Amino acid sequence: MAEEVVQNKVTFKGYIDDIPKETDMELKLSNLELNPPPQGSAAILVKNLYLSCDPYMRGRMRDFHGSYIPPFVPGQALEGFGVSKVIHSDNPNYKPGDFITGFTGWEEYSLIKRTEQLRKIQPDDRIPLSFHVGLLGMPGFTAYAGFFEVCSPSKGEYVFVSAASGAVGQLVGQLAKLHGCYVVGSAGSKEKVDLLKNKLGFDEAFNYKEELDLNAALQRYFPHGIDIYFDNVGGDMLDAALLNMRIHGRIAVCGMVSQQSLSKPLGIYNLFNLISRRIRMQGFLQSDYLNLYPRFLEDVSNYYKQGKIVYIEDMNEGLESAPAAFVGLFHGKNVGKQVIRVAHE
Amino acid sequence: MAEEVVQNKVTFKGYIDDIPKETDMELKLSNLELNPPPQGSAAILVKNLYLSCDPYMRGRMRDFHGSYIPPFVPGQALEGFGVSKVIHSDNPNYKPGDFITGFTGWEEYSLIKRTEQLRKIQPDDRIPLSFHVGLLGMPGFTAYAGFFEVCSPSKGEYVFVSAASGAVGQLVGQLAKLHGCYVVGSAGSKEKVDLLKNKLGFDEAFNYKEELDLNAALQRYFPHGIDIYFDNVGGDMLDAALLNMRIHGRIAVCGMVSQQSLSKPLGIYNLFNLISRRIRMQGFLQSDYLNLYPRFLEDVSNYYKQGKIVYIEDMNEGLESAPAAFVGLFHGKNVGKQVIRVAHE
Numbered sequence: 283m284a285e286e287v288v289q290n291k292v293t294f295k296g297y298i299d300d301i302p303k304e305t306d307m308e309l310k311l312s313n314l315e316l317n318p319p320p321q322g323s324a325a326i327l328v329k330n331l332y333l334s335c336d337p338y339m340r341g342r343m344r345d346f347h348g349s350y351i352p353p354f355v356p357g358q359a360l361e362g363f364g365v366s367k368v369i370h371s372d373n374p375n376y377k378p379g380d381f382i383t384g385f386t387g388w389e390e391y392s393l394i395k396r397t398e399q400l401r402k403i404q405p406d407d408r409i410p411l412s413f414h415v416g417l418l419g420m421p422g423f424t425a426y427a428g429f430f431e432v433c434s435p436s437k438g439e440y441v442f443v444s445a446a447s448g449a450v451g452q453l454v455g456q457l458a459k460l461h462g463c464y465v466v467g468s469a470g471s472k473e474k475v476d477l478l479k480n481k482l483g484f485d486e487a488f489n490y491k492e493e494l495d496l497n498a499a500l501q502r503y504f505p506h507g508i509d510i511y512f513d514n515v516g517g518d519m520l521d522a523a524l525l526n527m528r529i530h531g532r533i534a535v536c537g538m539v540s541q542q543s544l545s546k547p548l549g550i551y552n553l554f555n556l557i558s559r560r561i562r563m564q565g566f567l568q569s570d571y572l573n574l575y576p577r578f579l580e581d582v583s584n585y586y587k588q589g590k591i592v593y594i595e596d597m598n599e600g601l602e603s604a605p606a607a608f609v610g611l612f613h614g615k616n617v618g619k620q621v622i623r624v625a626h627e
Numbered sequence: 628m629a630e631e632v633v634q635n636k637v638t639f640k641g642y643i644d645d646i647p648k649e650t651d652m653e654l655k656l657s658n659l660e661l662n663p664p665p666q667g668s669a670a671i672l673v674k675n676l677y678l679s680c681d682p683y684m685r686g687r688m689r690d691f692h693g694s695y696i697p698p699f700v701p702g703q704a705l706e707g708f709g710v711s712k713v714i715h716s717d718n719p720n721y722k723p724g725d726f727i728t729g730f731t732g733w734e735e736y737s738l739i740k741r742t743e744q745l746r747k748i749q750p751d752d753r754i755p756l757s758f759h760v761g762l763l764g765m766p767g768f769t770a771y772a773g774f775f776e777v778c779s780p781s782k783g784e785y786v787f788v789s790a791a792s793g794a795v796g797q798l799v800g801q802l803a804k805l806h807g808c809y810v811v812g813s814a815g816s817k818e819k820v821d822l823l824k825n826k827l828g829f830d831e832a833f834n835y836k837e838e839l840d841l842n843a844a845l846q847r848y849f850p851h852g853i854d855i856y857f858d859n860v861g862g863d864m865l866d867a868a869l870l871n872m873r874i875h876g877r878i879a880v881c882g883m884v885s886q887q888s889l890s891k892p893l894g895i896y897n898l899f900n901l902i903s904r905r906i907r908m909q910g911f912l913q914s915d916y917l918n919l920y921p922r923f924l925e926d927v928s929n930y931y932k933q934g935k936i937v938y939i940e941d942m943n944e945g946l947e948s949a950p951a952a953f954v955g956l957f958h959g960k961n962v963g964k965q966v967i968r969v970a971h972e
């Protein structure tokens with residue numbers, strides 16, 4: 283007889299237009315038999331260890347089917363990147379005890395039918411498992427592909443990163459430093475600014491919430507202007523950066539977290555600078571660069587093991603903490619990469 | 628004794644913040660002795676034949692010294708691209724009777740001291756001299772460099788051009804057609820739309836002034852979306868195009884003539900599409916590509932002589948018509964490239 287468990291799930295209540303609230307999600311208990319997946323299904327049953335809270339998930343809470351990823355299904359568990367341990371497998375590529383990372387449910391155990399996009403993790407004592415949704419997962423890869431493939435960086439260039447202490451931003455800044463750039467980050471608290479300067483090796487950092495005039499702030503930190511703006515936030519900061527770009531500057535448009543929850547985004551007024559300064563503004567999705575993933579894994583794992591980079595996680599304990607942690611992203615509550623520990627390894 | 632003439636000049640009255648008006652310029656008479664330039668000056672004295680009216684000149688009417696080109700000097704003649712005939716020369720590269728094109732004054736005769744950027748014209752019966760400020764001049768080169776170097780076009784792609792019947796736009800559309808693209812243009816009158824469809828070979832064209840909803844108009848003309856938007860106007864049309872770009876689309880940001888005369892530009896609200904559709908938005912100035920000028924001259928002259936492209940000029944007669952013609956650019960009065968004939972060849 284299969285073991286029967288009572289498991290917790292975080293379900294999606296229904297489509298929203300506003301900034302996410304904890305009440306948009308609901309914790310539900312359900313019974314589950316830990317049966318092996320049906321023969322021929324090629325599915326795997328996993329125990330989820332870590333779940334990732336990512337800003338893009340906000341987009342899946344809208345009733346909009348035209349995006350690169352479909353919306354969540356009301357009443358069902360949320361879905362996101364996770365690190366999981368295989369319990370049962372009907373798939374020759376996975377065996378019980380394997381660690382995997384990829385899309386899974388916001389629940390304790392998940393039956394994963396679409397296994398093509400999973401990645402098997404080779405356990406390594408020197409690298410925490412949870413890093414596979416952060417430093418070595420989608421956010422880290424976004425930093426890597428975005429910085430090297432989109433920003434066309436050169437040694438000595440002036441780089442600005444917004445949401446700089448976050449999952450993506452902290453790696454962008456460190457990669458830029460390793461590349462020989464001068465790097466300034468913005469973040470939303472004194473604690474984050476201190477981390478940027480003292481732990482993450484940024485040359486300078488500032489708390490944008492304490493700046494009345496973002497243009498003046500950027501002028502202060504970039505008296506010679508910005509060569510590369512890695513934009514995680516959009517909105518006013520993007521508009522101010524446009525005023526401070528250097529000739530032939532590049533803006534990697536990675537995210538617009540400041541706009542994601544506004545029903546009408548803020549207007550951007552300074553695009554004329556694109557012409558006079560010959561700026562390239564490039565939107566990108568990390569998923570377009572997946573062919574680079576093996577090189578990324580190797581490069582960034584090595585940097586980490588050699589102590590050349592660090593990575594800050596914000597670890598919440600227990601699935602029940604997930605809704606608040608997710609909502610917290612949009613208020614800057616997370617300090618570093620936001621992860622939920624669902625179960626201990 | 629040198630011949631003495633009374634010449635007309637169009638002088639710049641003073642800095643403006645608003646849309647240019649005829650009264651921002653003044654016609655002045657002055658006496659001039661047609662002396663040879665001083666020995667050792669390397670200057671040339673020219674008779675101006677054609678002057679070009681270009682939207683960027685509006686930027687030189689602002690009291691702003693941080694741009695890629697300095698402002699006009701109040702009280703002095705305006706300056707712009709022209710086609711001129713050499714009368715006297717102290718420069719071994721030019722002799723009386725030569726035709727040249729480059730920066731000259733808005734006056735009948737000019738003493739040109741900075742001759743480095745002039746280009747000597749090889750007269751060719753099959754190519755009107757005035758084309759050297761249009762099809763074969765800066766606007767034509769802008770179309771060529773902007774389309775081939777910035778848009779990364781492929782055969783079969785969907786191309787949208789705004790201000791499509793203008794000096795730049797009409798060539799962009801024709802080059803795109805020659806390249807095997809599907810091309811739609813927008814312009815501000817029925818007459819221009821007819822020219823686009825019947826003379827310039829665009830697949831479709833529409834009068835944006837008759838569209839209440841630019842997004843709906845673009846959806847109608849591009850049911851599969853836009854691969855390349857060659858943007859001459861900025862503002863609302865850019866915002867609507869952002870909603871209609873295809874994945875991996877490109878926007879060449881050439882000009883923002885709709886915004887150039889507004890003291891505060893309109894906001895742009897749809898930049899989020901840059902990310903979800905991975906769009907590259909690239910501002911450019913033709914002057915960054917001048918190394919391609921010889922190839923451009925050869926290619927486009929040949930296309931023209933072979934009848935593969937046409938070029939529409941709007942020719943005004945006499946220097947005294949220049950202020951109104953220049954102002955007319957910002958009201959869409961010009962039909963095709965706006966040129967002033969100062970004197971007959």
Ligand SMILES: NC(=O)c1ccc[n+]([C@@H]2O[C@H](COP(=O)([O-])OP(=O)(O)OC[C@H]3O[C@@H](n4cnc5c(N)ncnc54)[C@H](OP(=O)(O)O)[C@@H]3O)[C@@H](O)[C@H]2O)c1
Nearest residue numbers: 337424448449450469470514537538539540567568612614
């Ligand atoms: N293009 C892609 O393929 C791709 C992939 C992954 C992520 N992204 C994008 O990258 C960005 C960063 O993602 P992440 O995972 O690294 O998230 P994160 O930075 O770890 O967390 C989000 C952070 O955004 C900041 N923020 C929240 N609301 C804001 C507001 N109104 N204005 C300014 N900042 C605000 C907060 O930091 P502060 O306290 O500093 O404000 C918050 O901590 C997001 O926009 C995300 O959508 C894009």
Ligand SMILES: NC(=O)c1ccc[n+]([C@@H]2O[C@H](COP(=O)([O-])OP(=O)(O)OC[C@H]3O[C@@H](n4cnc5c(N)ncnc54)[C@H](OP(=O)(O)O)[C@@H]3O)[C@@H](O)[C@H]2O)c1
Nearest residue numbers: 682769793794795814815859882883884885912913957959
């Ligand atoms: N980046 C570069 O290196 C470079 C070089 C040359 C030119 N440019 C830019 O390219 C654009 C086209 O220049 P051009 O020489 O070819 O000029 P043009 O199109 O021959 O003349 C300007 C045209 O702009 C349109 N226009 C005027 N006001 C407008 C408004 N409020 N909204 C929309 N359209 C408006 C009018 O056409 P309609 O009747 O169709 O509205 C007008 O005929 C300009 O923005 C210019 O600044 C850039």
